[in-house]
Amino acid sequence: MGVTVSLVLVFGFVLFMLLRSKSLGYGSAFIAAMFGFFLASTGASGPITELTAAVINAIPDF
DSSP states (O other): OHHHHHHHHHHHHHHHHHHHHTOOSHHHHHHHHHHHHHHHTSTTHHHHHHHHHHHHHHSOOO
16 A cells, blocks of 8 residues: 555656646656556545546536
């Protein structure tokens, strides 16, 4: 768990810096995928899933 949280922080920081510097490419896509992969294995995955479902349910059907 400790290693997973550390990797989430590292990949999150690197992704933030890449987005801030506007240097996006294949490496950034890899960093974003790894950030998502490691974030999904933390305790934050449950609240993120619930928030996403709440936002989707709040959008009215047309």
